[in-house]
Amino acid sequence: xxxxxxxxxxxxxxxxxxxxxxxxxxxxxxxxxxxxxxxxxxxxxxxxxxxxxxxxxxxxxxxxxxxxxxxxxxxxxxxxxxxxxxxxxxxxxxxxxxxxxxxxxxxxxxxxxxxxxxxxxxxxxxxxxxxxxxxxxxxxxxxxxxxxxxxxxxxxxxxxxxxxxxxxxxxxxxxxxxxxxxxxxxxxxxxxxxxxxxxxxxxxxxxxxxxxxxxxxxxxxxxxxxxxxxxxxxxxxxxxxxxxxxxxxxxxxxxxxxxxxxxxxxxxxxxxxxxxxxxxxxxxxxxxxxxxxxxxxxxxxxxxxxxxxxxxxxxxxxxxxxxxxxxxxxxxxxxxxxxxxxxxxxxxxxxxxxxxxxxxxxxxxxxxxxxxxxxxxxxxxxxxxxxxxxxxxxxxx
Amino acid sequence: xxxxxxxxxxxxxxxxxxxxxxxxxxxxxxxxxxxxxxxxxxxxxxxxxxxxxxxxxxxxxxxxxxxxxxxxxxxxxxxxxxxxxxxxxxxxxxxxxxxxxxxxxxxxxxxxxxxxxxxxxxxxxx
Numbered sequence: 340x341x342x343x344x345x346x347x348x349x350x351x352x353x354x355x356x357x358x359x360x361x362x363x364x365x366x367x368x369x370x371x372x373x374x375x376x377x378x379x380x381x382x383x384x385x386x387x388x389x390x391x392x393x394x395x396x397x398x399x400x401x402x403x404x405x406x407x408x409x410x411x412x413x414x415x416x417x418x419x420x421x422x423x424x425x426x427x428x429x430x431x432x433x434x435x436x437x438x439x440x441x442x443x444x445x446x447x448x449x450x451x452x453x454x455x456x457x458x459x460x461x462x463x464x465x466x467x468x469x470x471x472x473x474x475x476x477x478x479x480x481x482x483x484x485x486x487x488x489x490x491x492x493x494x495x496x497x498x499x500x501x502x503x504x505x506x507x508x509x510x511x512x513x514x515x516x517x518x519x520x521x522x523x524x525x526x527x528x529x530x531x532x533x534x535x536x537x538x539x540x541x542x543x544x545x546x547x548x549x550x551x552x553x554x555x556x557x558x559x560x561x562x563x564x565x566x567x568x569x570x571x572x573x574x575x576x577x578x579x580x581x582x583x584x585x586x587x588x589x590x591x592x593x594x595x596x597x598x599x600x601x602x603x604x605x606x607x608x609x610x611x612x613x614x615x616x617x618x619x620x621x622x623x624x625x626x627x628x629x630x631x632x633x634x635x636x637x638x639x640x641x642x643x644x645x646x647x648x649x650x651x652x653x654x655x656x657x658x659x660x661x662x663x664x665x666x667x668x669x670x671x672x673x674x675x676x677x678x679x680x681x682x683x684x685x686x687x688x689x690x691x692x693x694x695x696x697x698x699x700x701x702x703x704x705x706x707x708x709x710x711x712x713x714x715x716x717x718x719x720x721x722x723x724x725x726x727x728x729x730x731x732x733x734x735x736x
Numbered sequence: 737x738x739x740x741x742x743x744x745x746x747x748x749x750x751x752x753x754x755x756x757x758x759x760x761x762x763x764x765x766x767x768x769x770x771x772x773x774x775x776x777x778x779x780x781x782x783x784x785x786x787x788x789x790x791x792x793x794x795x796x797x798x799x800x801x802x803x804x805x806x807x808x809x810x811x812x813x814x815x816x817x818x819x820x821x822x823x824x825x826x827x828x829x830x831x832x833x834x835x836x837x838x839x840x841x842x843x844x845x846x847x848x849x850x851x852x853x854x855x856x857x858x859x860x861x862x
Contacts, residue, residue: 388816399753402754403753403754403757406754406757406761407757409759410757410765412771412775413765413767413768413769413770413771413772413775414765414766414767414768414771415768415771415780415781415782415785416780416785419819420821421821422819422823423819425836426823427823430823430826431826434826434827434829441790446819446823446830447823447828466770471774471778472777472778472780473780473782474775474780474781475776478775497746498745498749501746501749501750502749504749504750505753505756506759506762508753508756509756512764513760513764516760516765517765549783600805606858638749668789681779
């Protein structure tokens with residue numbers, strides 16, 4: 340891709356991220372007026388500009404995304420989580436004109452402790468039209484995908500990018516248009532993982548400039564504010580970066596950049612302090628449950644079988660991703676990348692095991708209702724880095 | 737022809753992506769042209785996705801100008817109904833202390849009947 344186009348795509352993705360975050364920032368300050376509408380209009384103008392300038396650039400993404408938005412705008416808001424959690428939070432923000440109304444802990448089932456970034460963005464779609472409705476605000480979750488997709492297009496060559504889009508459509512499927520947050524977590528996770536890998540381990544000069552680090556910072560903030568899982572994944576990414584740096588004896592060399600990026604934790608921490616002060620906690624996971632359920636379940640072998648059955652064995656997408664990973668690294672064994680992905684994969688799997696084993700619900704029920712969703716980050720991680728590994732092969736050959 | 741030969745991988749994956757989206761559109765979505773023609777409609781096409789008795793609660797609460805409502809124990813125990821009624825009716829809030837209670841018609845609740853719908857009744861308890 341020509342440098343100008345790469346730079347254009349980078350700028351567009353940064354602008355989209357900044358507009359999403361400024362929308363959240365304005366709401367957190369209580370600005371629910373014209374400034375919010377201007378912000379969201381600028382977001383749409385940026386997308387129109389991306390589509391119209393150099394029309395042939397990124398044509399496949401433009402066509403795919405347009406089709407997905409059409410599907411999204413042609414379907415009613417149906418999913419359980421979408422209605423009970425995500426759109427309900429957006430609705431509360433719209434009617435209460437505040438991000439902080441969750442302090443009353445009304446409707447506990449809606450997980451009031453979840454960060455509100457995507458729901459604030461969704462509420463702003465309703466603010467733009469001036470009244471509450473569901474279909475258009477639901478599309479906000481689809482528009483949220485655009486920034487990382489544009490960003491990745493400027494860092495992967497054309498052929499590999501088309502394969503990546505096919506992989507994303509295959510792995511995320513209905514989440515692309517049904518307002519599911521887990522797909523967003525997965526795509527922001529792999530984009531952040533890619534950035535972290537580039538900054539700390541690949542060390543290409545072109546990706547070690549302040550703009551790339553700034554983009555990484557924005558992706559880190561967005562990932563942490565999508566959902567609690569997003570923050571957990573971000574922490575794992577930083578741990579992985581630290582461990583691999585330590586393993587390479589380059590921890591001190593990377594420390595300053597790790598510390599700079601750690602500032603991206605602040606918005607999430609502020610939100611959690613707000614929740615803690617108002618007595619809002621997660622209903623699915625508490626430290627008391629850790630003692631009660633985790634230890635009890637850890638000694639039963641059937642629980643492990645159930646866990647791996649739902650998350651890996653009976654999930655055909657995970658199997659395909661694992662096979663692709665094995666295929667990719669069999670042909671080109673990039674040791675650093677292999678350890679980076681394996682460490683992330685196994686540590687997230689271990690975290691999921693702890694969370695599932697601590698659940699206050701029946702383990703089988705909890706796995707059955709959520710395993711398919713939470714595993715998307717893992718499948719996309721394997722799929723993306725397998726492709727990235729082949730990308731390296733292509734370049735070195 | 738030369739272009740096709742040179743870019744067969746690109747064309748293959750482009751078509752694969754399109755086919756996947758078409759599959760999701762036709763098999764895995766409840767796509768309706770009517771919704772696409774006006775995605776800004778105030779009623780949000782709820783009749784396509786929610787049972788009539790849940791939509792009825794909203795009509796009852798709005799027409800009777802209720803700000804806070806309670807639900808009978810039976811309705812509260814139906815998880816799907818409970819969550820849908822709460823999210824659908826917001827900013828009208830569920831409050832267990834409210835004297836206005838929604839009951840299903842097959843229930844016997846000895847409070848004053850305010851409004852009787854097709855599936856749900858609004859009662860006022862002392």
